Amino acid sequence: MLSVWTRTTRAGRFLERSLSSIVELPKFQDFGVQNEPVLEYREGSGERAALAAELKQTAAVTEEVPIVIGGESIREGEPRFQVMPHNHSKKIAKFYYASEKTIQKAIKVSVDAQARWDRTPLQERIRIWQNAAELMAGAHRQKLNAATMLGQSKSVIQAEIDSAAELIDFFRFNVYFLKENAKYQPISENPSVTRNSLRFRGIDGFIAAISPFNFTAIGGNLAYTPALMGNGVVWKPSDTALLSNWRIFNIMREAGLPDGVVNFVPADGPTFGRTITSSPDLAGINFTGSVPTFNWLWNEVGKNLSRYRNYPRLIGECGGKNYHFVHPSADIQSVVTATIRSAFEYNGQKCSACSRIYVPKSLAEPIKNGLIQERSKLKIGDPADFKVFAAAVIDDKAFNRITGYIKNAKNNPKNKIIAGGEFDGSKGYFVQPTIIETSDPHDKLMTEEIFGPVLTMYVYDDREVDKAMALIGSSTKFALTGAVFAMDKTFLQKALDELKMTAGNFYINDKSTGSVVGQQPFGGGRMSGTNDKAGGPGYVMRWTTPQSIKETFVPLRDIDYPYMRD
Numbered sequence: 001m002l003s004v005w006t007r008t009t010r011a012g013r014f015l016e017r018s019l020s021s022i023v024e025l026p027k028f029q030d031f032g033v034q035n036e037p038v039l040e041y042r043e044g045s046g047e048r049a050a051l052a053a054e055l056k057q058t059a060a061v062t063e064e065v066p067i068v069i070g071g072e073s074i075r076e077g078e079p080r081f082q083v084m085p086h087n088h089s090k091k092i093a094k095f096y097y098a099s100e101k102t103i104q105k106a107i108k109v110s111v112d113a114q115a116r117w118d119r120t121p122l123q124e125r126i127r128i129w130q131n132a133a134e135l136m137a138g139a140h141r142q143k144l145n146a147a148t149m150l151g152q153s154k155s156v157i158q159a160e161i162d163s164a165a166e167l168i169d170f171f172r173f174n175v176y177f178l179k180e181n182a183k184y185q186p187i188s189e190n191p192s193v194t195r196n197s198l199r200f201r202g203i204d205g206f207i208a209a210i211s212p213f214n215f216t217a218i219g220g221n222l223a224y225t226p227a228l229m230g231n232g233v234v235w236k237p238s239d240t241a242l243l244s245n246w247r248i249f250n251i252m253r254e255a256g257l258p259d260g261v262v263n264f265v266p267a268d269g270p271t272f273g274r275t276i277t278s279s280p281d282l283a284g285i286n287f288t289g290s291v292p293t294f295n296w297l298w299n300e301v302g303k304n305l306s307r308y309r310n311y312p313r314l315i316g317e318c319g320g321k322n323y324h325f326v327h328p329s330a331d332i333q334s335v336v337t338a339t340i341r342s343a344f345e346y347n348g349q350k351c352s353a354c355s356r357i358y359v360p361k362s363l364a365e366p367i368k369n370g371l372i373q374e375r376s377k378l379k380i381g382d383p384a385d386f387k388v389f390a391a392a393v394i395d396d397k398a399f400n401r402i403t404g405y406i407k408n409a410k411n412n413p414k415n416k417i418i419a420g421g422e423f424d425g426s427k428g429y430f431v432q433p434t435i436i437e438t439s440d441p442h443d444k445l446m447t448e449e450i451f452g453p454v455l456t457m458y459v460y461d462d463r464e465v466d467k468a469m470a471l472i473g474s475s476t477k478f479a480l481t482g483a484v485f486a487m488d489k490t491f492l493q494k495a496l497d498e499l500k501m502t503a504g505n506f507y508i509n510d511k512s513t514g515s516v517v518g519q520q521p522f523g524g525g526r527m528s529g530t531n532d533k534a535g536g537p538g539y540v541m542r543w544t545t546p547q548s549i550k551e552t553f554v555p556l557r558d559i560d561y562p563y564m565r566d
C-alpha cells in the first residue's frame with residue numbers, strides 16, 4: 001500500500017487518462033415499506049362481497065394445474081386431485097406429479113435461466129416484485145384468499161392474514177431489505193487509488209423450494225425470495241396447497257417474471273427429494289415443513305456432498321412444541337383469550353400454535369373454566385361460512401395422526417380430556433378443539449408435535465415455578481415459539497434469561513402465534529429449524545453469494561517495501 005502511495009503523483013497522471021472504476025453499483029429510488037392492512041370483512045363491506053363471489057366461482061370448478069417448466073405446460077401420468085378438506089368429495093384442483101425425468105428437465109431449465117436472470121438489474125427485479133405485490137393486494141387478493149379457504153380449509157380471517165397480508169408483506173419487505181442491504185459498500189480508503197465494492201450474485205446452480213401446506217404465504221416466500229436474489233428455482237408446492245400456490249405462480253408471470261426463473265413442479269416428495277439431492281447443480285434447499293422431512297433431505301445432501309459444485313445452502317424451518325407458561329401473577333383473561341386463539345385458530349396447524357400450557361395450581365380452576373367456556377363458543381364448520389372459527393384439518397393423514405393422540409389420551413389414566421375429544425371424518429376431516437389435562441409433564445402430549453387442535457395442560461405447584469419452567473427446554477427437542485404470562489416483572493426478567501434458548505419467537509403476555517413480517521421475524525432454533533428469520537433483513541442474504549471487487553487505478557511497480565530500501 002505504502003509503495004503505491006509513493007507513486008501516486010506520476011501514476012495518477014497516467015490513471016486520469018486510462019483507468020477509472022468499471023463497477024456500476026445499483027442506484028435505487030429510495031422507498032419505504034409498510035405492512036399490508038388486514039381487511040375486516042364486516043357485513044356489507046366491499047371485500048366481503050368480492051370474497052363471497054370468488055368463493056362461489058372457485059368452488060364451481062376443478063381447476064386444471066399443469067407442471068410448468070420454462071413456460072411449457074406439462075401434463076403427465078395419472079391425474080391427481082386436491083380436495084376440500086371440509087368436504088373431501090369436492091375436487092378443487094386437478095394436477096400431475098412430475099416424473100424424475102421431468103424434474104431433471106426443470107433443474108436444467110432453472111440452471112440455464114439463472115445465468116441470464118442474474119444479469120437482470122436489481123432495479124428491474126424490484127419493479128417486478130412491486131408489481132406482483134400490487135396485484136396480490138388488489139386484483140387477485142380474493143382469488144388467493146378463496147383458494148386458501150377452500151383448498152386449505154382456512155376461515156376468512158386466517159386466509160386474509162396469510163394469503164393476502166403476509167404474502168404481500170413478504171414481497172414488499174424482501175425488496176426493501178434487498179435495497180437496504182445493497183446500500184452497504186465496503187471502505188475505500190482512497191478511492192482515487194483503489195475502490196472496493198460488493199455486489200450480490202445469485203448462486204450458480206438451482207435452488208429447490210419445498211413448501212408446506214399450512215401457509216400460502218410461505219410457498220410464495222420460499223420460491224420467490226431466492227429468485228429475487230438472482231437464483232433459478234425449482235418449486236415443489238405441497239399437494240394440499242396446490243391451487244393457492246398455482247395462483248401465486250400465475251401472478252408472478254403476470255407481473256413480468258421471465259419463464260424458467262421459477263418452475264412449478266408438483267411431485268411425489270421422496271422422488272423430488274432424491275432427484276434434487278443427486279444433482280451436481282444443487283445450490284440450495286429452501287424448505288419449510290416437518291423435522292423428519294428436513295432431516296432426510298439434510299442426510300441426502302451429506303451423502304452426495306462430493307458431487308456438488310457448491311456447498312448447498314440448507315434452510316429448513318420446521319416443527320414446534322410451543323408453550324404458554326403461566327406465572328401466578330398472570331392476568332387470567334389474557335391467558336384464556338391468547339391460549340384459545342393460539343391453540344385452535346386454523347385448528348392448531350400453525351407451526352407456532354400453542355399445544356402445551358403450564359398453569360400454577362392457584363390459577364388452575366379459573367383458567368380451566370375459562371378455556372372450557374370459550375372453547376364451547378367456537379363454531380367449527382365450512383370455512384365459507386363467515387361465522388366459522390375453524391374448519392377441517394388438512395387431510396386423512398393429519399386426521400388419523402391427531403385422532404390417534406386423542407384416542408391414546410382416552411386410554412391413559414394420567415390424561416383427562418376436559419373438553420372436546422370428538423371427531424368425524426365422514427364428510428370432512430373434522431376434529432373438535434380438544435383440551436386435555438395431564439399429570440405427566442413428559443407425556444407425549446406434552447413433548448411431541450401434534451399439529452392439530454389439541455391443547456394439553458399441566459398444573460404445577462406454585463412453590464415450584466423454577467422447576468416447572470425448567471421443563472420447557474428439557475422436555476422437547478423443539479424451540480420455535482413460546483409465551484410467558486405474568487405481571488411480576490422480576491419473574492419476567494428471570495424468564496427472559498432462563499427461557500432464552502427455548503424459542504426463536506418469544507412472547508410476553510401475548511399468544512405464541514401471529515408473527516408479522518418486518519415486526520417479528522420468524523423462525524426457531526434447536527430442532528425447530530435453521531432460524532433464518534423469514535420476514536427479517538437477513539433472509540434475503542441467505543440467497544446471494546456476494547462478490548467483493550477491488551479495483552486498483554495505479555500501476556503496481558514495487559515488490560520490495562520502503563524499509564528494505566532504508
Ligand SMILES: NC(=O)c1ccc[n+]([C@@H]2O[C@H](COP(=O)([O-])OP(=O)(O)OC[C@H]3O[C@@H](n4cnc5c(N)ncnc54)[C@H](O)[C@@H]3O)[C@@H](O)[C@H]2O)c1
Binds near residue numbers: 212293294350
Ligand atoms: N418453522 C416454520 O416456519 C414452519 C412454518 C410452517 C410449517 N412448519 C412445519 O411444517 C410441518 C407441516 O407441514 P407439512 O405437513 O406440509 O410438512 P411435510 O414435511 O410433510 O411436507 C413439507 C413439504 O415437503 C415435501 N416432502 C415430503 N417428503 C419429502 C421428501 N422426502 N423430499 C422432498 N420433499 C418432501 C412435501 O410434499 C411438502 O411439499 C409442521 O411440522 C410445521 O410445524 C414450520
Ligand SMILES: N[C@@H](CCC=O)C(=O)O
Binds near residue numbers: 215349351352515522
Ligand atoms: N408466522 C406464523 C406461523 C407460520 C408457521 O406455520 C405465526 O407466527 O403464527
